Amino acid sequence: MTVPFIGNEATRGRLRTLVQSGRLHPCLLFEGAVGLGKASTAVWLAKVANCDHSDLEQRPCEQCWSCRQIPKGCHPDVLMVGLDPSKTAGIISVAQSRALIGQLMVKPFHAGSRFVIFDPADAMTTEAANAMLKTFEDPPEATHFILVTAAPASLPLTVRSRSQRIRFSPVGIPELRAWLETQGKPDALRMAQLAEGCPGRALNLQPGENGGMMVARDALLDALHGDVAVQFKFAETLCRGDRSKWSVAVDDTLDALGGLLRDALAVRVGGVAFYNGDIPDVVSDWARRLDPTAVATMVDALSTARDRLASFVSGRLVVDSLLAVVVRTLSAGDKHEAI
């Protein structure tokens, strides 16, 4: 996903200065939520460092050979390390680390800076990370590593401690809204809020609607009204077939649950439902049942579910255990209210 450069300008400005003054740390950790432009910034930085334009401020020019080859992954000095295609587990393997170390023994092809971009860096296995440690600490000349991650805590401490952490922040809602409007997107405010300030996520949402999430929400609510057998069936149907087929529907379901929780909290403190204004009865019911501690329990469960999905745990297992927490927490709230 190529995320446009909205927000985090100061971060990019600092990185540009560091490249131009030759003071860029050899191992950078780009951290922040998905859709903030971390990977796009890594590619941009490699272009800034390798661009041929005579005016430093005009780099990247987007015209020279390096600027054209880098985004295509065809520049010999800008190496992208993603998930190992020979593994089903979604990892960056020790075999990839060893191959990379071998590649780095050869001098850079061009005179410029060599960049190695790990994305997602948190997919590195412990063995893969251990194999890289010495190289991260003492890289070959003019070589920089960029570790891109939305889950920095999943990286070994030994890697984190050798890196300079660069944090990417969500874009302000008014700024993202204004940008979406310049792109001709209707309902820009709602999109900006749903995407929680992440431009990449905003672009992935369908403009003017959020069909996938609404369908997912209604199916989720139906399942929650049923008994355990209905909920098992829901998880089974949701996660049928190939991971690539169901992962979007599962993400929509988790987003829908997140929206319900946010609205329940908002209504509880006298605000209005933002995401689920069309089902006020359900939102008030959730608001009545869920005190802030109960919401926190569900938000934790939601975040665990996302982590487990990112670690390629079976979708059905993840959805089953998440539903169990939701049902338990909602019915505990109901009993509490009755007392």
Ligand SMILES: [Zn+2]
């Ligand atoms: Zn250029």
